[in-house]
Amino acid sequence: LNVQREQVAGQQQNSDPRAFADRFAEALRPHVGELAVAEDLPSAREQGGDYYLILDAWLSAPGQGSRFRVAGGAHLLDGSLRHVMSLEGAGEARRDGGLFSNQFAVDARAMTDSMTGFSDTVLSQLAQRVGPAAPP
Numbered sequence: 001l002n003v004q005r006e007q008v009a010g011q012q013q014n015s016d017p018r019a020f021a022d023r024f025a026e027a028l029r030p031h032v033g034e035l036a037v038a039e040d041l042p043s044a045r046e047q048g049g050d051y052y053l054i055l056d057a058w059l060s061a062p063g064q065g066s067r068f069r070v071a072g073g074a075h076l077l078d079g080s081l082r083h084v085m086s087l088e089g090a091g092e093a094r095r096d097g098g099l100f101s102n103q104f105a106v107d108a109r110a111m112t113d114s115m116t117g118f119s120d121t122v123l124s125q126l127a128q129r130v131g132p133a134a135p136p
Helices: 005-014 018-031 041-047 101-129
Strands: 051-060 068-080 082-094
Touching: 018 051, 018 101, 041 051, 051 101, 068 101, 082 101
Parallel strands: none
Antiparallel strands: 051 068, 068 082
């Protein structure tokens, strides 16, 4: 397609699920004694822990569709891997651009908007469940 890496940098950054994980970890940090990050559940179990939080998110942009959609959530398991709670959400944004617009910039903005809508929904549910952080 003769596309340069710099042209899609915004899309790569805005669709990176680690951004959601980072936001979630920062929101959760004041409510826990210790927070460790692992690449997968077996690695997390090796580290030990009282609870395990699994984050998942997916981005959909079917073909030349006019929307980006992100969905997923956070799933808390206890030390025995029993389900404790789930927080789920979705975000959607139109890929609006004019005839002469930079489609890469339009797509990057739509990805940002859909990821933000999704993560804001899940983080709002988290805030409702855990309440305000205790003062230091």
